[in-house]
Amino acid sequence: MRHITKLIAGTAIGLTMAMGTLPVYAETPANMLVIANRIDDIITLDPAESFEFAGSDVSRNVYGKLVNFDPLNLDAGYEPDLAESWVVSEDGKTITFTMREGVKFHSGNPVTAEDAEFSLRRAVTLNKTPSFILTQFGFNADNVNDVIVADGNTLSITTDKKYATSFVLNCLAAVIGGIVDKKTVMANEVDGDLGNNWLKTNSAGSGAYKVVSWKPNESVTLSANEDFYKGAPAMKRVIVRHIQESATQRLLLEKGDIDVARNLNPEDVAGISGKEGIAIDNELRGRLMYFSLNQKHPELAKPQVRQALKYLADYEGMQNSFLNGQYTIHQAFLPRTYLGAIDDKPFNLDIEKAKAMLAEAGVADLEIEVGVREAQERVEIAQSLQNTFAQAGIKLNITVGTAKQILTRYRARELDMYLGAWGPDYPDPQTNAGTFAYNPDNSDEAKATGLLAYRNAWDPGDMNQQVEAAVVEADRDVRGKMYEDMQREHQMNSPFAVMFQKIEQTGRAEAVKNLKLGGAVTAVAYWPVTK
Amino acid sequence: MSATIQTENGRRASPVFSVVATIAKTLGTIAITMLGLLFITFVIGRIMPIDPLISILGERASKEMYEATYIKLGLDKPLVVQFFYYLWDVVRGDFGVSRLTARPVIDDIIRVFPATLELATIGTIIGVFVGIPLGVVAAVKRGTWIDQTARVIALVGYSMPIFWLGLVGLLVFYGILGWVGGPGRVGIFYVDIVPTVTGLILVDSILDGQWDVFRDAVSHIILPASLLGYYSLAYISRMTRSFMLEQMNAEYVTTARVKGLSEWAVVWRHAFGNIKVPLITVVALSYAGLLEGSVLTEIIFSWPGIGSYITTALLSADMNAVLGGTVVVGLVFVCLNIFSDMLYKFFDPRAR
Numbered sequence: 001m002r003h004i005t006k007l008i009a010g011t012a013i014g015l016t017m018a019m020g021t022l023p024v025y026a027e028t029p030a031n032m033l034v035i036a037n038r039i040d041d042i043i044t045l046d047p048a049e050s051f052e053f054a055g056s057d058v059s060r061n062v063y064g065k066l067v068n069f070d071p072l073n074l075d076a077g078y079e080p081d082l083a084e085s086w087v088v089s090e091d092g093k094t095i096t097f098t099m100r101e102g103v104k105f106h107s108g109n110p111v112t113a114e115d116a117e118f119s120l121r122r123a124v125t126l127n128k129t130p131s132f133i134l135t136q137f138g139f140n141a142d143n144v145n146d147v148i149v150a151d152g153n154t155l156s157i158t159t160d161k162k163y164a165t166s167f168v169l170n171c172l173a174a175v176i177g178g179i180v181d182k183k184t185v186m187a188n189e190v191d192g193d194l195g196n197n198w199l200k201t202n203s204a205g206s207g208a209y210k211v212v213s214w215k216p217n218e219s220v221t222l223s224a225n226e227d228f229y230k231g232a233p234a235m236k237r238v239i240v241r242h243i244q245e246s247a248t249q250r251l252l253l254e255k256g257d258i259d260v261a262r263n264l265n266p267e268d269v270a271g272i273s274g275k276e277g278i279a280i281d282n283e284l285r286g287r288l289m290y291f292s293l294n295q296k297h298p299e300l301a302k303p304q305v306r307q308a309l310k311y312l313a314d315y316e317g318m319q320n321s322f323l324n325g326q327y328t329i330h331q332a333f334l335p336r337t338y339l340g341a342i343d344d345k346p347f348n349l350d351i352e353k354a355k356a357m358l359a360e361a362g363v364a365d366l367e368i369e370v371g372v373r374e375a376q377e378r379v380e381i382a383q384s385l386q387n388t389f390a391q392a393g394i395k396l397n398i399t400v401g402t403a404k405q406i407l408t409r410y411r412a413r414e415l416d417m418y419l420g421a422w423g424p425d426y427p428d429p430q431t432n433a434g435t436f437a438y439n440p441d442n443s444d445e446a447k448a449t450g451l452l453a454y455r456n457a458w459d460p461g462d463m464n465q466q467v468e469a470a471v472v473e474a475d476r477d478v479r480g481k482m483y484e485d486m487q488r489e490h491q492m493n494s495p496f497a498v499m500f501q502k503i504e505q506t507g508r509a510e511a512v513k514n515l516k517l518g519g520a521v522t523a524v525a526y527w528p529v530t531k
Numbered sequence: 532m533s534a535t536i537q538t539e540n541g542r543r544a545s546p547v548f549s550v551v552a553t554i555a556k557t558l559g560t561i562a563i564t565m566l567g568l569l570f571i572t573f574v575i576g577r578i579m580p581i582d583p584l585i586s587i588l589g590e591r592a593s594k595e596m597y598e599a600t601y602i603k604l605g606l607d608k609p610l611v612v613q614f615f616y617y618l619w620d621v622v623r624g625d626f627g628v629s630r631l632t633a634r635p636v637i638d639d640i641i642r643v644f645p646a647t648l649e650l651a652t653i654g655t656i657i658g659v660f661v662g663i664p665l666g667v668v669a670a671v672k673r674g675t676w677i678d679q680t681a682r683v684i685a686l687v688g689y690s691m692p693i694f695w696l697g698l699v700g701l702l703v704f705y706g707i708l709g710w711v712g713g714p715g716r717v718g719i720f721y722v723d724i725v726p727t728v729t730g731l732i733l734v735d736s737i738l739d740g741q742w743d744v745f746r747d748a749v750s751h752i753i754l755p756a757s758l759l760g761y762y763s764l765a766y767i768s769r770m771t772r773s774f775m776l777e778q779m780n781a782e783y784v785t786t787a788r789v790k791g792l793s794e795w796a797v798v799w800r801h802a803f804g805n806i807k808v809p810l811i812t813v814v815a816l817s818y819a820g821l822l823e824g825s826v827l828t829e830i831i832f833s834w835p836g837i838g839s840y841i842t843t844a845l846l847s848a849d850m851n852a853v854l855g856g857t858v859v860v861g862l863v864f865v866c867l868n869i870f871s872d873m874l875y876k877f878f879d880p881r882a883r
Contacts, residue, residue: 034719040843044633127596200633213723216632216639217843218835221723239719244830244839247698248714251706257713449594 027256033235033512033529036243036252037262040217046199047178048123051130056175056523057240058220063178063205066097066116066155067169069427071516071525074337077476078169078427082111082179082206083155086169092162092474095169097155103229105181106203106210117150118182120157122194124148130176133426137168166339166476170428173522180204208233208527217242222526233527253278253507259531260515261507266325269505279510282325286335286520287502288432289327289381291370291419293495295457299363300416303493308357310497311350312388322380323500330501332487333436337519339476340429340483346491354392367395368416371406381499382419411449413457421502422452427521429483430471437490438467458495561865568861569621569854573614576850617854626855631847636855639840644859645730646716647836650756650828651821657760658767659814665764666771670779671798681768688765693758697831700754712751714833721747755832759825763817770813774806807878815871822863 028034039054047059068081083097103111121144124134138160139147147158159168171177180195181204188198195204203211208230209222222238241258243249249261250268254275264272272278293300293309300306315329334341358366372382379400386396396417399406410418424431437460439453448454460467466486473479491498504517514528605613620627626636669681704711712718716732725732725739733752736745778784779802787797824838837856844852 028719032719040631043631129596197633215642215835216629216634217839219722239722241715241719241833242835243714243833248701248831248833251701252713255706255709255713257719 028259030531031234031236033238033260033526033531034258035238035240035260035262036249036258037240038244039220039240039242040244042214042216042220044200045203045211045214046128046196047119047175047180047205048126049128049130049196049200050175051128053523054220054240058211058214058222059175059178060207060518060523061209061222061238061526062203062207062211063175063180064103064111064207065177065179066172067177068173069518069522071518071522071528072514074516074519074521077166077339078173082116088165088474092165092472093160094156094158095165097157099153099155100229101153103206104227105184105206106225107181107184109181109183111179111181111206113150113153113155115182116155116179117148118185119179120148120177121145122180122185123176126194126196128196130174130425133171133174133176137163137171162472164471164473164476164479166479167428167430167471170339171426174426175523176426178205181206208525209238212237228527230527234530235526238526250507253509256509259509259512262504264505264507266505269325269507272507277510279508281506281508281515281517283504283506283517284328284336284520285502285504285517286338287421287423288330288333288335288498289378289419289421289500289502290496290498291385291417292452292456292497294413294416294418295459295495296413297368297416299361299366300368300495302361302363304357304361305363305366306495307492308354308361308392309389309394310347311354311357312385312392312394313347313497313499314349314384314388315345315499316348318381318384319500323377325505326377326503327500328503329499331498332491333432333496333498334429334483334487335424335432335501335520337521338424338427338429338432340480340487342484342487344488344491347497349388351388351391358392358394364393365395366393367397369397369399370417370419371399371401371409371415372419373403373406374400378419378421385419410455413444413455418455424520429480430467433467433470433483433486436496437463437486437494440464452496453494456495460494463490463494557869561862561869564865565858565861566618569618569858570614572854572857573617574610576848576853577610577613621854621858626858627851629844629852629855630849631844631852636851639852640837640855640859641730643835643837643840646834647822647824647829647838649731649733650752650759650825650834650836651818653752653756654759654821655763655814655818657757658763658817661760662764662767663771663810666768667775667798667803669768670772670775671794673776673779678772681772685765685769685772688761689769692827693762693825694827694831696758696761697755697828700758701831704754711754712747714751714831716751716834717744717747718751755828755834759821759828762825763821766817767810767813771806771810774809775802778802778805808875811871811874811878815867819864819867822867823860 037054041052042055042058043052044050045055045058045062047063050056050059064082066081066083067078070076070079080100082100082103084100086095086097088095097113097116099111099113099116105111105115120134123131124139124144125141127141149156157168180199184204185195185199188202189195190197201214206225208225208228210225212221212223214220219242220240224233224236226232243252243263246263246265246268249258249263250272252258253261254272269280273280291313293306295301319327319329329345330336331345331347332342336343370382370385372378379398382396382398386398389396406415406418406420409415422432435450435452437453439448439451439458439460441448442454442457442459446454453460463486466482470479470482470486473482490496501520506515506517508515509531511531513530515524516528517524601607605616608616624637628634629636629639632639665681665684669678672678701713705713721744725735725741725744728735728738732748733745736742736748784797784802787801792801824836824841826838826842828834829836829839837860841853841856841860844856
């Protein structure tokens with residue numbers, strides 16, 4: 001498929017010339033939003049299970065949560081949604097939410113504390129892939145009836161120890177925090193599956209939209225919830241069509257048959273930039289591109305070598321050539337738009353400086369192996385690094401493999417160097433801090449293969465305590481500051497070189513306003529959209 | 532009525548028995564072919580260097596979750612045992628649930644196959660009705676400009692990458708001229724209007740009396756079908772031309788001409804009559820090829836057919852979907868073969 005895509009992309013570039021100016025003929029109806037996107041990653045619509053991009057896009061618009069992000073003001077962080085307010089107990093372990101009155105599910109059933117209790121218990125009990133977002137607070141199938149409890153109009157959640165309230169609430173704002181309609185879901189339960197099978201392809205939420213249909217690899221159709229508690233959305237119908245090819249998306253956008261094209265490649269973006277009636281949005285997303293150095297390697301474990309290699313990446317060159325429009329330079333472990341994110345970029349390509357540092361460390365004729373998954377942009381980054389490393393006398397051997405091959409070796413701490421991407425799992429800084437800067441037991445026996453720091457055999461030392469402290473800091477602003485400090489130290493001294501953050505470029509009809517993809521923390525919101 | 536007859540040498544042969552025997556033989560052939568097909572795809576599926584569990588659980592699943600799923604899917608059992616489990620399910624019509632779509636594979640196939648069937652059928656009709664006359668004329672007028680033109684058309688159709696033609700076609704006929712509909716089976720306004728009966732939108736819209744939808748569906752199918760038609764036309768016309776050339780040089784053609792038959796009768800009744808049988812094979816093969824689903828055409832035209840369904844499934848190691856899809860494609864091949872065998876017997880008395 002990759003070759004197919006390449007061939008098509010090549011052809012499309014050739015055609016870019018020919019396209020010139022296409023007259024706009026059609027127009028989608030004023031109250032309908034038509035989007036072209038790749039939706040072949042959706043494997044389920046159940047919020048307790050959904051963990052893919054296109055699935056999160058659906059979920060965000062269909063399910064209300066206790067707390068949620070305002071699409072037009074993501075910087076404000078979580079805000080009340082189905083919970084109107086909350087109080088934290090003195091020991092900091094119990095959060096009691098008061099539910100908003102008068103909100104209804106699409107079925108007409110009222111949204112109650114009992115539904116919230118059911119939804120969160122259900123997510124823990126089902127124990128699907130994203131369940132760790134909740135179970136990291138000590139919830140499990142055995143204790144869930146004691147720690148997540150509805151009482152009248154309130155819901156209390158009791159964690160196993162004290163955590164920063166912002167940490168817990170950010171996690172509840174993830175897809176898995178979606179509140180489902182207990183009555184409807186349980187009416188569709190089969191063999192004690194808590195309605196999982198039914199919810200994979202149906203919806204039972206209270207959000208701005210309800211799912212009309214999901215046809216795999218074809219389309220997702222949503223219709224507006226006229227009773228949405230924040231007011232009926234302007235777009236009465238949202239249709240997301242699966243259009244694989246950038247060139248096809250572009251053609252549809254230029255013809256006015258769609259309002260939004262979400263997978264335009266840089267060539268097609270360049271081709272339609274500045275055309276009448278079409279606008280291009282750039283939005284930062286959560287994915288980071290980084291390389292990391294195995295600390296079991298005696299030379300790579302030297303602090304000067306770690307830093308020297310960070311001066312041997314041609315950040316600007318890559319950003320302005322093959323990563324143009326897809327990635328932007330970013331050198332800290334929290335993606336911008338996260339709480340505590342920083343924009344410091346201390347590293348640039350500086351061969352002389354790197355050489356001096358390597359000499360200081362007494363390193364000469366270093367030969368290392370980098371493992372890369374067979375994805376075009378990653379291999380291209382590896383080749384660029386190979387070139388710049390060579391200029392400082394380091395021979396970089398690139399091993400390209402399938403996800404399984406490379407990940408297996410990375411987890412087994414066998415790679416000298418790894419080059420790859422990391423996407424945050426939930427909208428709280430802990431998601432990245434807890435993996436880039438946390439590794440309490442670095443011994444081989446610990447087998448903490450889920451932690452990036454462990455995979456690189458790196459003992460973060462004091463930073464472990466800093467991560468633990470940030471997780472329990474009650475004040476949101478102080479907590480943000482803690483992450484800022486942590487990242488400044490991390491970017492200088494850790495064996496991780498974060499290089500780039502993902503940008504998503506979206507082509508849209510100029511008339512479409514307020515379409516926000518959700519930044520790095522969340523997914524797209526359709527309810528504020530007008531046109 | 533007694534169905535037995537007395538044959539000359541005294542042995543009794545039952546025509547009923549002979550029909551039953553033929554059917555049994557045919558079914559046996561299907562069964563053996565399908566078994567072999569299932570076995571090969573199953574083995575390939577199991578030795579592929581893709582970890583199906585990573586694609587199910589994601590890269591960050593815990594070890595316990597990984598192992599639980601491993602056992603749940605029966606991957607801990609020996610391959611042979613896994614194969615027989617699978618075979619038993621297939622025999623009962625259960626292809627399992629596709630991981631990618633969270634639906635039974637059989638439902639997915641019922642949804643995607645009609646899209647391909649519709650496209651391939653119209654493509655083949657175009658290929659037959661243009662390709663055969665073109666090939667015949669090219670052979671009869673051998674060496675003239677007509678022949679040269681036909682050969683160039685065929686060569687271009689044969690050698691031009693279909694994704695290139697597809698994109699250019701979309702750009703010209705949809706983008707610039709606006710004569711045809713864009714990608715997809717119907718326009719946004721017509722999605723989900725007609726109830727699904729056959730899954731073929733052209734048929735369903737007529738059944739429902741929705742002529743708007745029918746027109747829209749025609750405008751959407753015409754370009755991709757013409758492309759596939761062009762592709763199969765190129766093949767069919769080349770084969771027709773070479774079959775015809777062989778016949779035109781045969782002595783019976785000269786005899787027919789000497790007898791004073793019209794050129795029309797010589798070409799169409801005598802020569803063409805003799806190439807019908809090999810042509811059936813050519814057309815059936817070409818049709819079967821299109822029914823497999825043309826992945827590139829489906830991607831470019833966002834056509835939700837079986838080609839892209841199987842390809843997507845294969846790339847994500849969704850083996851239930853891959854095996855289910857392969858069985859259906861295999862069945863189609865076998866059925867078309869049987870159908871063309873029956874046509875042979877109809878056109879060629881010697882094969883009866």
